[in-house]
Amino acid sequence: MVQDDLFGYPDVTCLAGIDEAGRGPLAGPVFAAAVILHPMRPIEGLADSKTLSANRREQLAALIRERAQAWCIACASVEEIDALNILQATLLAMRRACAGLAIRPDHVLVDGNQLPKGLPCPAQAIVKGDARVAEISAASILAKTARDADCLVLHRCYPDYGFDRHKGYGTALHLERLRLHGPCAAHRRSFAPVKRFFS
Template identity: 60%
Template sequence: MRRRRTVTDLEPGTLVAGVDEAGRGPLAGPVVVAAVILDPARPIRGLDDSKYLSEQRRNVLEPRIRERALAFAVIEIGVAEIDRLNIFQATMQGMSRALAALAVVPQLALIDGNRLPKQLACPGRAVVGGDASEPAISAASILAKVARDRLMTALDAVHPGYGFAQHKGYPTPEHLASLARLGPCEHHRRSFAPVRALLEPELF
């Protein structure tokens, strides 16, 4: 059975921003981070962790979130910054920037996972599994996932042959095979081992 949603122990009326990312694991493309402040007066049914939702369902919910939320922001952290900082630090930077970009200042940020960025625009709380238990984090998860999937589909047209529209940059067997055949493109993460291995000079 699916887990029930939990209710965060907050005072009524507290402005809460949910924060989540999409794209930490892929070998190519940016990591995308979203922050969302939901409007209690305009509830959205069916919010859940984006991984549990079909693409069709995510595409239905995404415009509803954008329309009904009090505020939202979607931030991309590109490949160059990922390679310079590492994927964890790049994600933390994205979370800080997404919160700072909100048009409404939240009183609390609920961030999916077990770590908080060092610099936040407001107090924060890490919520393990929050993308499935906190509606605001679920909404952020959906915005980030839909935005990143669209971006990777667009990259597929620019860099045909890698299958970005199908696997979205994740290390599937098909992606690894095309990477070995074609070599990395400019959107591959040089700091990730499968890509780095193709760029290292032969030792023997």
């Protein structure tokens, strides 16, 4: 992973990585995580969460929570997504995750090409950072596993929709269940496949 030069910030001693999970689904909150790794407690196998199996993500998430100097998982609600739009809600969740860190970082690296406003220190957006920066990889794993756990909660609350299987994404199964049952309270009304039920 590219990280030794901290992308042009060699004097940084406390670096946080931030990533999100759940921008694309039709239901549920969008999650974000911020992680400051411990230099003396390395974690082998960190990678973009999308390239890892569910079991491996869970194993690594446990190690991150155990070994990181600081970590925080936050979200923006369905109501906030519909009120703000998904991009602004995602940036809000990222800002909340950073604010929730027990240690204030010197610098923040954020996956993608946009930065949340109001971060407590200098920040840089890194395209495909979840595959390039260990801190962002760790954040992507925490955000993804938190969102997957939330989908299991949604499944228990709304078993007709199959959230345990499609995780809220607009799969054929999900769209079929939407046609059969209509949206539930967890659906994002501003997303086109759901919005048509309210027009």
